[in-house]
Amino acid sequence: GENVEQHPSTLSVQEGDSAVIKCTYSDSASNYFPWYKQELGKGPQLIIDIRSNVGEKKDQRIAVTLNKTAKHFSLHITETQPEDSAVYFCAARTGYSSASKIIFGSGTRLSIRP
Amino acid sequence: NAGVTQTPKFQVLKTGQSMTLQCAQDMNHNSMYWYRQDPGMGLRLIYYSASEGTTDKGEVPNGYNVSRLNKREFSLRLESAAPSQTSVYFCASSEEVKRWGAFFGQGTRLTVV
Numbered sequence: 549g550e551n552v553e554q555h556p557s558t559l560s561v562q563e564g565d566s567a568v569i570k571c572t573y574s575d576s577a578s579n580y581f582p583w584y585k586q587e588l589g590k591g592p593q594l595i596i597d598i599r600s601n602v603g604e605k606k607d608q609r610i611a612v613t614l615n616k617t618a619k620h621f622s623l624h625i626t627e628t629q630p631e632d633s634a635v636y637f638c639a640a641r642t643g644y645s646s647a648s649k650i651i652f653g654s655g656t657r658l659s660i661r662p
Numbered sequence: 663n664a665g666v667t668q669t670p671k672f673q674v675l676k677t678g679q680s681m682t683l684q685c686a687q688d689m690n691h692n693s694m695y696w697y698r699q700d701p702g703m704g705l706r707l708i709y710y711s712a713s714e715g716t717t718d719k720g721e722v723p724n725g726y727n728v729s730r731l732n733k734r735e736f737s738l739r740l741e742s743a744a745p746s747q748t749s750v751y752f753c754a755s756s757e758e759v760k761r762w763g764a765f766f767g768q769g770t771r772l773t774v775v
Contacts, residue, residue, distance in 0.1 A: 554704075594765065652704050
């Protein structure tokens with residue numbers, strides 16, 4: 549079945565440094581890759597997404613890159629701030645209709661050291 | 663615009679009891695999902711509904727049933743709760759055309775004793 553692997557499971561970076569989280573997916577038919585941020589006690593929040601026809605997308609301090617050949621995609625956070633501390637999930641979606649599914653990675657706990 | 667609303671936020675059940683978790687979205691989305699989240703295991707799909715009137719099993723459907731009541735509402739029922747169903751449950755929805763990312767509710771923390 550479809551699978552999404554996410555690394556690392558925990559990440560600690562100094563405030564102001566960059567953080568990178570990587571995911572690989574198994575289903576070559578996957579065409580949409582969202583990233584979510586989950587703060588303690590809250591539901592996941594969509595922060596950025598990328599489609600399979602795009603190699604990179606950036607939104608202020610957050611960027612996502614996609615390598616379809618290698619079937620992996622990454623989240624890059626630059627100039628990290630304390631409020632970036634959270635659990636981040638990647639996901640991969642297959643299909644073009646509303647009948648498609650989303651498969652999630654296991655999450656990365658990001659901690660920003662002051 | 664409330665997004666995705668789940669009720670209740672917290673629930674404690676005794677083993678064997680039944681209950682229904684409610685979910686409603688006001689974004690006119692076609693697809694709705696139920697996930698459970700357990701420590702160290704991320705999010706796992708229980709059931710989803712591609713559109714009103716259809717439901718399909720996800721990764722972990724055993725012990726659950728769902729009903730897509732209308733386009734807005736998607737409920738999850740535990741017929742006979744078990745301690746293994748202690749978890750945080752999230753409802754989510756997504757549109758089908760431009761942006762397919764799922765929007766999540768705040769979650770229901772369920773404890774089965």
